[in-house]
Amino acid sequence: MTQPRKFISVSGGLPGEKTKELLRRREQAVAAGVGNNFPLFVESAKGALLHDVDGNTFLDFAGGIGTVNAGHCPPEVVDAVKRQADLFLHTCFHVGMYEPYVALAEKLAELTPGSFPKKAVLLNSGAEAVENAVKIARKFSGKAGIVSFTRGFHGRTLMGMSLTSKVKPYKYKMGPFAPATYKAPFPYSYMRPESMSEEEYGQFCVRQFEDFLLTEAAPEELAAVIMEPVQGEGGFNVPPKSFVKGIYDICKQNGILFIADEIQTGFGRTGTMFASKYFGIEPDLITISKSLAAGLPISAVVGRADIMDAPNPGELGGTYGGNPLGCVAALAVIKQMEKDDLSGRSEVIGERIRSRCTSLQAQYPAIGDVRGLGAMCAVEFVEPDTGKPAKTLVAGIVRACYEKGVIILTAGVHANIIRFLTPLVITDDELQEGLDIIAEAIAEVHQTAGANSR
Ligand SMILES: Cc1ncc(COP(=O)(O)O)c(C=O)c1O
Known part of the structure; x- marks a missing residue:
């Protein structure tokens, strides 16, 4: 009724x-x-x-x-955007720098998991953050290979599509895709064998990953693994903790960078500011976007300062990356998220x-x-x-x-x-x-x- x-x-x-x-x-x-x-x-x-x-x-x-974890049009965010719009809309950070960009980079370094020094680059969209995380990882490591996971989603640009694992509608007849990209199996707990506990299943999937490093791509060729700690488009698959930690540890032991794609999981969606915290990992790089700025187009790669500094001046950025309206909106969103828990x-x-x-x-x-x-x-x-x-x-x-x-x-x-x-x-x-x-x-x-x- x-x-x-x-x-x-x-x-x-x-x-x-x-x-x-x-x-x-x-x-x-x-x-x-x-x-x-x-x-x-x-x-x-x-x-x-x-x-x-x-x-x-x-x-x-x-x-x-x-994108709107903080709700549609939070008053403090709207006010911050209006104030910024009265000051200036755009200078291009490469030409005329502004404080909100720096303040947001500082804040993101403070908020993201990892007790090491961090730096950030600000961009426009989730896919662009993924592209840049890959560029940074390759530049730092001098290696090309990037591993993503089955059922993963990382965006609609060429690298985003190449790392994504749903053919229709995201990739169909859009190839060829970027070389040196590989897909490893991701757990699907709903389909796990009844005989296995969640943690056993996680360990089983880690062993599959170990096999993958023998059958598909050697660690020496791999710049990074990119993983959504909880898969978004792929079906909100929550992997066993032992899986995420297991892959993270293998990366550490083999000199492979771990990139957490927290574009959908970030900013409180999973019950912590970033899902990486729940899984007990400190990713080398994190991609962030969506609920960062209550709908304004802005994204970021945040990570270990030594890795972030690998590209030389001019090798990162773009005309609109870290636009001032997005920066002030993001700072206001973060304030609201912290104030209202x-x-x-x-x-x-x-x-x-x-x-x-x-x-x-x-x-x-x-x-x-x-x-x-x-x-x-x-x-x-x-x-x-x-x-x-x-x-x-x-x-x-x-x-x-x-x-x-x-x-x-x-x-x-x-x-x-x-x-x-x-x-x-x-x-x-x-x-x-x-x-x-x-x-x-x-x-x-x-x-x-x-x-x-x-
Ligand atoms: C995990 C993840 N990565 C990347 C993207 C791509 O972000 P955008 O659509 O802003 O390019 C998305 C978008 O849904 C996403 O959920």
Whole structure:
């Protein structure tokens, strides 16, 4: 039964008339390759709510794909951006330097795991941070090989695509890809043999990595391993601690740099400022973006000072890298995250989501797995009889959520996983309303599909 809504307001059928008109224009003017998850045109956004051009209000469980952990338009961030906009918009850091760039580099060095001296370079996007981390690692080590992992995602540039491990839609017919890039197996705990404990499975996967170093690429050829401590696009796969620590130790023993891609896991999403802390590792380099600046385009590579200093002046950077609006926004976001302990809040949100979804799992055999770290939670749907990925069911649930006013995304190579990326400022009541709607959507789609519920 549909409950009355406190926050969501959707009326007159979706998409609304103004949205339909914009969709027509979008179709004519915007390249088809730019994918859209929903027919949604946003007019304004605040906290965890999105208001569309037709006057509908949605709860945002996608958070700009993990970009607004601090919420939409946090007042202090908006004020900082406005103040900066009145001063200057752009000089290019290579031409006219500015204090917020330096302050942000200092702050990131302080916040990221690792007790050694650190330095940073600021860039524009996640993919650009990955590109630069690879450049820096190669320059420092004098080696070319870069290892990434199955089901990993690192962006849409040439190196990003080369390191990414989902063919459609990210790589299909876009090759050839960058040479000297290799994929090693990443754990998928949901599919682990029943006879193995989580930690045993982690150790098993470490042994697979040891084999990989014999069969695919020798350590002497490898500049770096790049790993998402919890995989994002790949399905919110939380690897066993023994795996992450095991790979990190192998890297240390063999002179291979360890790059943590914390673009999706960073800034409180997993319950700590950076997921590397949870796994007990101190990466040589960390790539950061997304929730760093509440949606302004900025990213960073932060790491060991001696490694970061390997490239010579002029070999890193770019016209817009570390733009002043992004820097002041990032400094304001970090202040807010620390003041409001948004990492702690992430734990609470994550527990609520997992507990609600676990009780749904008892009801619906199609829910194969509920997993996550902090508020980086996901639910994997499978066909109850065969265990095969239930992509169509998930597409139906996501669509039903949208029609009821909740924006939520899928993940995984089969797109059979629903992932939660709610802003961490979401209130308990908003979260509750969103979870109620997701439960309704699951019930309805099961009913329509005639799928089993217990
Ligand atoms: C782990 C990870 N790395 C890299 C990227 C690429 O970031 P961007 O889309 O800003 O280029 C993403 C984006 O989703 C990501 O999740």
